[in-house]
Amino acid sequence: MLIAKYMPELEQRSLSFAEAVREALEQVMEKDPRVIVIGEGVPDPKAIFNSTIGLRDKYGTGRVFDMPLAENGLTGVCIGAALNGLRPVMVHQRIDFALLAMDQLVNNAAKWHYMFDGKASVPLVVRMIVGRGWGQGPQHSQSLQAMFAQVPGLKVVMPTTAYDAKGMLISAIEDDNPVLFIEHRWLHDIQDIVPEEYYRVPLDQGRILHEGDAVTVAAFSYMALEALTAAKALRTELGTAIEVLDMRSVRPLDVGLVLNSVRKTGRLIVADTAFRTGSIAGELISQVVEQAFDKLKTHPVRITLPDHPAPTSYFMTEHYYPGPQTIIDEVLKLVGVDRHSDGYKKLCAVTQRRGPHDTPNREFSGPF
């Protein structure tokens, strides 16, 4: 399997996360006529941040659909279609809207296979996008993975790299269970090497993004990239090697991967994109201490959003999201490095964010 590289080599093809998603959809639709795609804006000119562009032209109005604003009903419709032989992929431009569909997702999609003794199953994929920045505010920037991850019968994944986005979306659509495919909005434009061929990435495994033995940083989604930035800076500036795990999957959690790493490092930080209380970070910590209490040299640490909704104002969000600096500081606290050293100051300079704090990149000029 390819390891994500953010500076692709010349001979390999690079795609953005959104392009990788699009390619996965296209290839699965080509291969399997049962796959349909539906969502508010799927066939519109903006095509869900370009992730569904061209699909309707290629596969027609009989397989690529816009939809009424009716999240619960349409989730039910997709479940019914899945029960009758289709494999729908549904899209929500913001995961916040999926709260309207909680009943169908939790009461029906998650339980159908179990409660009917395995006689039927619901091969449904729901893509949900976590918003951030440019004043998305309280109702458009929630990161609700833990809410879904507590439901037996659902699979929940959060790929970070474009490579995984393609491979995991293919696996998700091929899977016979309901899979929630959560995309962080700030990943859409990030490039990675993505092979042209049809390939799968498993839905239940994290992976090591950066090796190290000082501290384990188990990170979800966009936080894995922040952790990687922290890891590179820590290695270069201080010679400290942290192990960054891109968890990729939220349910099931790849606890084995974390336990292996913690056996080596003895120290655990979990970095999540969600509010602190009730986060999947807490669940992961709980599982680790239940199973490997003796391996930990010190208390585990959570890096999350604070326990309040995201305000809209540019000024109020300036220090709302944790980034590489937060991770570095927590790492250094755990390993006991002096934060008055020159090395630390240089480190801070290196990881300092350039440009506005509320856009994924410098080209972004709002309002979405």
Next chain:
Amino acid sequence: MLIAKYMPELEQRSLSFAEAVREALEQVMEKDPRVIVIGEGVPDPKAIFNSTIGLRDKYGTGRVFDMPLAENGLTGVCIGAALNGLRPVMVHQRIDFALLAMDQLVNNAAKWHYMFDGKASVPLVVRMIVGRGWGQGPQHSQSLQAMFAQVPGLKVVMPTTAYDAKGMLISAIEDDNPVLFIEHRWLHDIQDIVPEEYYRVPLDQGRILHEGDAVTVAAFSYMALEALTAAKALRTELGTAIEVLDMRSVRPLDVGLVLNSVRKTGRLIVADTAFRTGSIAGELISQVVEQAFDKLKTHPVRITLPDHPAPTSYFMTEHYYPGPQTIIDEVLKLVGVDRHSDGYKKLCAVTQRRGPHDTPNREFSGPF
């Protein structure tokens, strides 16, 4: 404050949990004309397991309402009424139905005060009942507290005793925030000493149900009673004193109470009514190890439901719910007591459940 006694003394008045809820409603309605009660079946002959009986007779059709089957819409209606000066108490016969109202609860009720800069607030109480037994099955026995407890802006409580039910419901209705008041169905008939006067129990504090220094058992809702049974048996039969905490509140968690106890015992078990993964038990463990790692002598333990929906069949649910025996076994594993001893065998005999495993008491004959 009174300590719950399950064998009330003669001179003190004893009420069931359901009667205590009813009395709280009646007293708050008497005191505050802004309080209204609404829910499917609130004024019907069964009166939500008798917890709303007589309210309509006393306060009329202008304050006590049945409602259409429209959980999301009616939650919104109650929020709007709260914004315009009322203090609605809404009731769901099963917490599972509240999944339909997730949007209004999470996007509106929880955030209104925050997102409008404190200019308005939503004094709304939603009573939700967790089902168990008599084949409630996959869609009528979920214990979803963790799903709500992860939402900043909501308060979530789960009183265990009738005393607390009355005092906490009064506090909840007087509170200016949305409070989810979660009642375990198996508590409704359990008696406790309940004063006639109007009194409050705080919404953010657990309490010690049974003192001890061997192991801390932090328990939620019905599990607190199971833990109390275990504690009494352990003390009598083996002389082992465990500390049972009735957590009472889910958001906020009274972590301080648990930390105090763990400083004494060094050992932690958390007993919850929900599925294991993503449970509030995991959150509590995470908070304890983040803050008091050094105080723990050994790994913390979760006692929860297994990670699959509740089957309906009497035979399949026989060992589905953990009870006193499960708690005793985990305690003994932690303190290292021999489970082949005579004491242990006697203990098991004492705590063995009499009568069918799927009813709260022997009088219960289905089907609700």
Next chain:
Amino acid sequence: MKQVRAMDTVEQSQLFHSMLRIRRIEEALARKYAEQEMRCPIHLCVGQEAIAVGVCAALNQTDLVFSNHRAHGHYLAKGGGLAELVAEVYGRETGCCGGRGGSMHLIDLSVGFMGSTPIVGGTVPLAVGAAWAATLKRNRQVTVSFFGDGCFEEGVVHESLNFAALHKIPVVFVCENNDFSVYTRRTERQPDRPMFEIAQAHGVEAATGNGNDVEEVFNIATTAIDKARCGLGPQFLEFRTYRWREHCGPNFDDDLRYRLPLEIEAGLNACPIAHYRSKLTKANGLSGLDIDRYELEIQAEIEVAFNFALSSRRPGIEDANRKVYA
């Protein structure tokens, strides 16, 4: 499109037999419930049999049905296995859900009974989705969604009507209007206006009829199903009926006084089976002997089913954690 034609006597007897069979099965379940061995909620359809029977008789075996908490009649009328139903209610391994579902979760895919669940409104969009899949797969399958007047209040029903009308989906919505949601009368939940007109306003063709007259149900359903099958879009049928027994459980609950004595009397008098029996006795020559034969056959079938159920393996906790994922 087919013309609705007069029924022949064989078909009439089948309708009668089907209703009688459902009634006797429900009564047997109610009788045995007191033994406390069916340990799950049950919602009996006694009094409402004509709707299940009339509608399902108008369907092909390959057509699909989704249903709700009050599902026994729909399941049996569509051809669902009796023994598997009884075993399910007894929580046995041979039940249609292996005991996982109980009375409120029935399934028999071999006859197109796709599933029933007790979250009110939960299966309505599923029926739309299944029917939509049929059109996308270009087969001529029709899907029926059974639900009650209470369910009609759920927003998801309107979302379903809108989507079905938009895509001309071959789904037939069947609203069994028994005027109650648990103990709550419709007047406490809905304004005074007909439900079917809302469906019409959504662009869904609608019809209404006497849900206690099985032939009327059958005729209305036949027309609607045929239209749906021919691509004329979704259909909405509202049938008035009456639930005889308590909302949930085996007993009568008239002592609770949420229904007036006159109302109860009228409800019982409208018995779809008694009426059809006297009609057929007059018109199609159904004789007391025929009926006795039916009763005996049904009784025998019920005994077999109960014996099957009660002698089936009891599943255990070791079965309970399987099949969480496909």
Next chain:
Amino acid sequence: MKQVRAMDTVEQSQLFHSMLRIRRIEEALARKYAEQEMRCPIHLCVGQEAIAVGVCAALNQTDLVFSNHRAHGHYLAKGGGLAELVAEVYGRETGCCGGRGGSMHLIDLSVGFMGSTPIVGGTVPLAVGAAWAATLKRNRQVTVSFFGDGCFEEGVVHESLNFAALHKIPVVFVCENNDFSVYTRRTERQPDRPMFEIAQAHGVEAATGNGNDVEEVFNIATTAIDKARCGLGPQFLEFRTYRWREHCGPNFDDDLRYRLPLEIEAGLNACPIAHYRSKLTKANGLSGLDIDRYELEIQAEIEVAFNFALSSRRPGIEDANRKVYA
């Protein structure tokens, strides 16, 4: 009930002024947006001003309004503070939400503007609840819920209509039908039938009109509000209109070609302000001088508001964690 009477020239000029003011404010926001200092989504109501103005002119100050993502016009027409709006969009401490909400979350309780939020459908039942509270408190307040044609598809709207009709709640549902939800035409989301008839079928009195004719809106709204106030129950108003600019953001987006050139032309030609201007010029003697004066006054007011906003304190992270609980 009041009779709708002909407007006097002062009232007419007020309607005109109010629309013009909203238009100029939206244009100022759009112009300044390019500076990248308003860092939040904005949904401008340019082209749709007549609905906000006509409806709010028919309300009392003590009446209530709830709104959606496209809220500027509703907020301003109800009397919401301009400076607090602009400051909010700039994320400043003096904004109506202290910067927490941005353009999609507006509130001004002093004029009965109860709040706007961007989850489509989210505030519709809230309006019903607020109006219900008014009846339970026995005051004569009316509540208006503004929403779009896309919102009408959400199940919660139907749940709201049902409950409002059931309890005869003094709420007026105002559906601004601009035929689009983002870039999706109504024909991809709804079958071909009028929305207002669904409201009627729910038992809600309904009317429809030209949303680009402010007097027509005002007259229809006056009648409806009056009926609601007199206890005749909820009212549903559907107004056709046209959104000029992109769904979200300050620009025109005709280059995306989701609307036909002819359609765009017709939309722009239906400008509610231009039409009313020429009508008033003829009928009420509104002169070019009057309009110049309005323009200057509005310009001055806008400048003051922008200066206020831009010179207001920037809130910081220290403000961000307060007020999670009341």
